[in-house]
Amino acid sequence: MxxxxxxxxxxxxxxxxxxxxxxxxxxxxxxxxxxxxxxxxxxxxxxxxxxxxxxxxxxxxxxxxxxxxxxxxxxxxxxxxxxxxxxxxxxxxxxxxxxxxxxxxxxxxxxxxxxxxxxxxxxxxxxxxxxxxxxxxxxxxxxxxxxxxxxxxxxxxxxxxxxxxxxxxxxxxxxxxxxxxxxxxxxxxxxxxxxxxxxxxxxxxTARLRDVLEAQVGEKYYLSEEKTAKLIAQLEERGQIAESDDCGMVGYVDGINGHDICRRVSTPTGVAPTIPTGSSGNTTPKIAEPYTVFQKTTSWTTTVKYDETGTLQAARLDKVPQVVTEEVRAVLTPERPEKRQNGRRFKEDGEESFTLTAQDKHGVAIGRYPRYRIRKLTPRECWRLQGFTDAQHDAVAAAGVSDSQRYKQAGxxxxxxxxxxxxxxxxxxxxxxxxxxxxxxxxxxxx
The missing domain is CATH 3.40.50.150 (Vaccinia Virus protein VP39)
Structure with a gap:
């Protein structure tokens, strides 16, 4: 019927x-x-x-x-x-x-x-x-x-x-x-x-938060370095950094300085909390991700000058800044448990890594492990959390409905x-x- x-x-x-x-x-x-x-x-x-x-x-x-x-x-x-x-x-x-x-x-x-x-x-x-x-x-x-x-x-x-x-x-x-x-x-x-x-x-x-996360998202979804540092400090002070071999998301902080800066998006079993009605801005659930840290170091470089006959005229040693990369990753393989890092989405071998520059200030390094970048869930991820397909979300986005409205609609x-x-x-x-x-x-x- x-x-x-x-x-x-x-x-x-x-x-x-x-x-x-x-x-x-x-x-x-x-x-x-x-x-x-x-x-x-x-x-x-x-x-x-x-x-x-x-x-x-x-x-x-x-x-x-x-x-x-x-x-x-x-x-x-x-x-x-x-x-x-x-x-x-x-x-x-x-x-x-x-x-x-x-x-x-x-x-x-x-x-x-x-x-x-x-x-x-x-x-x-x-x-x-x-x-x-x-x-x-x-x-x-x-x-x-x-x-x-x-x-x-x-x-x-x-x-x-x-x-x-x-x-x-x-x-x-x-x-x-x-x-x-x-x-x-x-x-x-x-x-x-x-x-x-x-x-x-x-x-x-039967599903975990990592199942709905997009592999790459735009920079507009990431928190600033200052907010991230403040959030991580609050989490560490309260002992609320989540430890999860399944999903490894950041812990819960509510009401820092009167603002809901970060909503916990994962229990130790990798389940997100309720998407709030009108979810946008600071109230949007957020996750922590690994990233590549660029660190400035120095090395000595010799500068020399020759005349037209090839005779050495001068030599000088200069300090030259060097940039080296250090990828912060979560490694959960049984043979390398000591390498495990908590509090971030996992990257598979061969997956393209997030790349940051010191000049752009897109991330924060706490000074010791773990290191985090924190971002909001995207509208598409929120729609996935409600059982809608990517094609449905993308059709609405293509119709000109804004990010903030799509967050609200999911909530x-x-x-x-x-x-x-x-x-x-x-x-x-x-x-x-x-x-x-x-x-x-x-x-x-x-x-």
Whole structure:
């Protein structure tokens, strides 16, 4: 069967990239940001189905669809916690999802938000959402899902809510006392209709940050010598230089002199932290790399002068500066463990090395090992961390979307790999309903 879906708060189409790959057809999308819309059009053949501000669109004008998907911005409900259900959500962007679902009655919904939604306002905001979804006729299930378990090296925890219009009530079997378990107990106490979704049970990390790094990047992505020296000094003082045979990235520093100078981009297992929304400038995750150090030394050179007959007229010894190179590398071969250097991306034999000159001041030498250059992740690397392809990123760059906007778009996106895994579980639910002849459009329900 063909999955017809709509994508709200579409961004750059993280849901769409995954669902289209599963045979889905997007019949409507909405995005208000002009740069995200520009990217969306570049990614999806002009995206004639893309519309603007969802608050200005009549629900009756939206095509019929099987699934509604969206990662909605989280806003505090004005009277959260007073159990007013559907009416309580008015004025929030979540209300737009509820408004459309109440009218169009899609069979399923897949919604995404930050993990903190579960505990926002003591849990009252999420409780209100659960009540609203129940009010408009949906059974719900939700889970915290981490992107690092789905083939990308990013520690990105997000809450996903699956809503099924026709599911029979099933109690949750809640165990543990983490934020997800606490939220489920609070939701059950509301008496809302719940069911048990067939969540993928991934719990292994299979990708490392080094898998997404570009071999060479432009100089504009590197920190200045002064900032690098200050950062390394802070890391060493705090004992936060990472030691990792797997990825060897620099440790974590947050809030030096009131500024987030460097975000840690790797745990000892080589997994990046969450790409921040609006990631650019000093808040962009950074990595440390090896480089070739040029050191000035001196040697004595003899200067001689002869006359036209070849007779020696004068001789002088001069100090002449010499430039010698010293490549700083990480060597992890078992036979040379004493040569291992921590805190940098590894270079393979034959790979072209970074070359610096003392005059250009592109790097910093601490005066002892290890030595680092530190750079931001590139926009393409951030898109890779969200499961987008290089071709997708490059198409958006070619459309004229700036570095800063592409950083922001990666931070705002959903991880494509996660949506693909969830989509594989959604489609069988639709297929089962279609086979039993229970698939209803709003018109059929009214009849």
């Amino acid at each position: 063909t999955l017809r879906y709509i994508e709200l708060f579409a961004g750059i189409g993280g849901f769409r990239s995954a669902l289209d790959a599963l045979g889905g057809v997007c019949v409507f999308a909405s995005e208000i940001d002009k740069y995200a819309s520009q990217a969306y059009q570049a990614l999806y053949n002009g995206a004639a189905e893309l519309h603007g501000d969802i608050t200005k669109i009549d629900a009756q004008d939206i095509p019929d669809h099987d699934v509604l998907v969206g990662g909605f911005p989280c806003q505090a409900f004005s009277v959260a916690g007073q159990r007013k259900g559907f009416e309580e959500a008015r004025g929030t962007l979540f209300f737009e999802i509820a408004r459309i679902a109440k009218t169009k009655r899609p069979r399923l919904m897949l919604l995404e938000n930050v993990k903190g939604l579960l505990s926002h306002d003591g849990g009252k905001t999420f409780e209100t959402m659960c009540a609203v979804l129940n009010d408009i006729g949906y059974a719900i299930d939700f889970r915290i899902v981490n992107s690092k378990h789905y083939g990308v090296p990013q520690n990105r925890e997000r809450i996903f809510v699956v809503c099924d219009r026709d599911a029979e009530h099933e109690d949750w079997n809640v165990s543990g006392n983490d934020v997800g378990a606490k939220a489920k107990r609070r939701a059950q106490a509301l008496g809302v209709r719940t069911f048990n979704f067939d969540w993928p049970e991934n719990n292994e990390v 705002n996106a959903v991880t494509v790999n996660v949506i693909h895994a969830l989509g594989e579980r959604l489609i069988p639910r639709l297929a089962e309903l279609s086979e039993t002849g229970n698939r209803l459009t709003p018109e059929k329900e009214a009849a």
